[in-house]
Amino acid sequence: MKIFVTGAHGFIGSAVAAELARNGHQVTGLAHTDAAAQKLAAAGHGVHRGDVQDVASLKAGAAASDGVIHCGFIHDFARFAEVCEIDQIAIGALAEGLEGSNRPLLVSSGAALPTATGGLITEESRVQEGPHVPPRVKTELAIDAAAARGVRAGALRFPPTVHGAGDHGFIWMIGESAKQAGRSAYVGEGANRWPAAHRFDVGRMCRLAVESSFAPGARFHAVAEEGVPFRDIATAIGKRLGLPTVSLTPAQATDHFGWMTHFASADRPTSSALTRKVLAWNPVEIGLLADIDAAYFDPAVPHG
DSSP states (O other): OEEEEETTTSHHHHHHHHHHHHTTOEEEEEESSHHHHHHHHHTTOEEEEOOTTOHHHHHHHHHTSSEEEEOOOOOOGGGHHHHHHHHHHHHHHHHHHHTTSOOEEEEEEETTOOBSSOSSBOTTOOBOOSTTSOTTHHHHHHHHHHHHTTOEEEEEEEOSEEESTTOOSHHHHHHHHHHHHTSEEEETTOOOEEEEEEHHHHHHHHHHHHHSOOOTTOEEEOOSEEEEEHHHHHHHHHHHHTOOEEEEOHHHHHHHHGGGHHHHHOOOOBOOHHHHHHHTOOOOSOOHHHHHHHHTTOTTSOOO
């Protein structure tokens, strides 16, 4: 298949693109800079110039493909609501390029989004709509809107922690906060749980999903670990950095974590049982805590 991958030069997207190429698919990546284009070309992928705000480019890239995996997202938390709206528009453009066909559109979303039922999040869980839900919910609403138009659109729900060498996401940022404060921390008892997966396992799941005959509106969970207690994550970070690990009150946590406080306090256990069954996907890579101990915060490992 000719797969158009947005974000193919990024941390998760590059693992997805490499997995697709290893299994005989032709990958074309979206490139918004010369550096991104060079990275894609060096990996043996095709290059499609444009970015996630270029509606015409997205539509053209999708139209020329046999399917799309949308991993591109602007990670600017200072204007998070705005970039979520940009993502919603981008999904609509990709869907327009595929409309009238049975070609797949798989969109990266979050496994840790709040749902209407609460508790364990499964592939059958749907996001809760309303005025006080996170802006990222717009992504799933856009997926459902595309499916309602007859596009074979589905969600790839990634956990908050997709880990591995080169990660510059939450674990890395939490480690940076620990360095600045001189201590690693968790909130209260730290019993809140974070689902996690290694990026290579995520890449395999995405490849299996795009190869499958999924129905419009399907959700796939790229979750290897259902919920790692945040206290254990903080302890592993503290051990790796040689810092004490402490419990913080909610007020203290705001000073320590800043804008990440909500994420550091979130309890979002997530199952991938249905995904494993439907796709015959079995995660095989190193777990989060072992990965933190083995590779994170090592100056010899490039991050960012």
